[in-house]
Amino acid sequence: MRFKDRVALVTGGAGGIGGCTCRLLAAEGARIAIADLFADDGEALAQEIRDSDGDAIFISLDVTDEHAWESAMETVRSRFGRLDILVNNAGISGAVPDKMDLEYFDKLWAINGRGTFLGMRAARKDLATSGGGVIVNMSSVAGIVAHEVTHMGYNAAKAGVRLMTKSAAIQFAHDGTRVNSVHPGWMTPMRTSVVSSDTRQRDRLLEVVPMRRGGTAEEAAKAIVFLASDDAAYITGSELVVDGGMSAL
Ligand SMILES: NC(=O)c1ccc[n+]([C@@H]2O[C@H](COP(=O)([O-])OP(=O)(O)OC[C@H]3O[C@@H](n4cnc5c(N)ncnc54)[C@H](O)[C@@H]3O)[C@@H](O)[C@H]2O)c1
DSSP: OTTTOOOEEEEHHHHHHHHHHHHHHHHHTEEEEESSOOHHHHHHHHHHHHHHTTTTEEOOOOTTOOOHHHHHHHHHHHSSOOOOHHHHHHHSSSSSSSSOHHHHOOOOOOIIIIHHHHHHHHHHHHHHHHSSEEEEEEGGGGGGGGOSSSSSHHHHHHHHHHHHHHHHHHHHHHGTTTEEEEESSOHHHHHHGGGGGGGGHHHHHHHHHTTTOOOOOOHHHHHHHHHHHHHGTOOOOOEEEESOOOGGG
């Protein structure tokens, strides 16, 4: 039970990777705040965790809204009394047909980039108070290397998350808070993926992955859980790639 008595807030917790992360953390004793826009899926997951003798609540949160972050943190404080782990995982995909859509560029930054900053800003003091706080930010291999099929706004936002993570790691180290990023490759497609969920396109994308397959949401979630655990006690400011070797090419 690596997370006994710890409290975790997972944004995008009603989605693929976020949902797996909530289940894995709860299975090891964490109490979970599942934060997302999708109330039906989030409430259902919270109920599933409670039915398995865990403790979880759903919080409706738009990560781009700074006031909504304050109210989400108020809910965490009043329900759980503390926060130990923040997983900034909410995001939208870069695998969209119009790679020059300006409105979508702004949306990519608002959710994937600014949303991550707002999360760190809202949770910093609570994590410091708990002592030994942890932040895991969800980047992507697209924050390290470019792809033909990806909107460059996604690269910009995920590269921003990668470097904000390193800034936070050095700025929050004296609070006792560790901050790391996770960089998945082609995993189970996102709700918002268009290009990478088309079967023919996906086969072509996977041909260049050294391991010759896509990853699962659970494989990404396991990397998050490792970084959130005391097994990673001396790891901060680092980036963990989970991509079947794609970015090593
Ligand atoms: N699936 C992949 O192949 C892959 C690869 C690299 C990185 N990632 C990253 O992993 C993270 C999770 O992706 P996933 O595969 O689970 O996708 P997903 O679409 O299943 O989940 C994303 C979740 O984020 C939520 N979300 C979106 N906008 C939000 C907002 N404004 N406020 C709150 N919640 C919001 C969605 O409702 C959804 O539940 C994302 O940041 C994504 O960019 C995914």
